[in-house]
Amino acid sequence: MLYNEPDFVGVKSQLKLACEARGFCAIFFPKFHCELNFIEQCWGYSKRIYHKLPMSSKEVDLKRNVLQSLDLVPLLAICRFSTRSLRFMDAYIKGLDGKQAAWASKKYHGHQTLPETIMRDLTDAGLVSNIH
Template identity: 45%
Template sequence: MVADFVSADYGWLRSRDGNQSARVLFRAGKGRDGYFTNDEILQHAEKAMTILEKDYPEDDHVFVFDNATTHLKRADDALSARNMPKTCKNWGVSAPVRDATGKQTHGGDGKILMQKVCIANGVFNGAPQEFYFPEGHTNTGLFKGMAKILEERGFDVSKKKAQCKDFNCPRGSTSCCCRRILYNQPDFVNVESNLERVCRLKGFKVLFLPKFHCELSFIEQCWGFAIRSRRFMDAYYKGLNGKQAAWAAKQYRGHRVLPSAIMSEFESAHLN
């Protein structure tokens, strides 16, 4: 697979001297380079920002990404009411074990090693809110539970369930269950993605396209046009004329190049 950055002003992102490129060639697959996860996306963004900082510092840059889950991934311990217990428990969220360089580690079976970590603390009225009981408390180190967290925020949830069945809350409701109340709290709503955080720390803005069919995304159209153009060029290289090339490009849509026997295929198709 190929990953790159493109803009209307500069085209494909390159350094001014042409020696550096933001393009990444990735051989996807378990037995190859693995998979293009959020970690690779962050590295790719870092590579692009390095070029932009060095050669295009006079502009304000905004990265635009589609709504893929790998782009929207948050920190392993990011605030989320999902799976939070209502009462005090020894509870945490699952996160991959990482080595000294921040890379995920794998076990002997090739699977990512996981561990339980404490969820990040919240922010209420501009001040940090601890979600785990402090040293010296009877329940030191235990998760407070949604009921206690909401009680500290002024909510009476003594008669509320942890969540509505299957989280199918009444339409428009914001206080039907503990989990729904937390979902609507500002610190739970405004959690940055890893991509937003990395870019913000370097002074770059990030926008995510709304959720729609991927073929409407600009980058998909860009790659689609490039692949179609390549098929036409390959057709001309193999001796086809314009009409023949159009037929071949339609027959092999989705392919970057045409088979070596395409001329014979064309003749056979039009003789039968």
């Protein structure tokens, strides 16, 4: 609640200020929205690989397994995760809710963005009662 107060809303975080001072643009995704952050999807892929590797309690083995599991995430998968995230962002920009965005992302999985006819398509699919 504190972060929604007017005197907090306009204040930049120390991390954002440090990034901007070095010429970087810091973009923060909403918490708990892993579909918007393809890095989270890459981590999930890597974790699945990691759990298939032999268990060990030795630090050297753990480090090797982590690096190996990160290296085994294919570039094609990273690109697909990125495209999927872009589709979800586009869906939310177009006013879709979570259920509609998931449906649209699955239906238009070969597209980077959703078509302008998305609201009509949702109506035809019974996911929306009227077109806005």
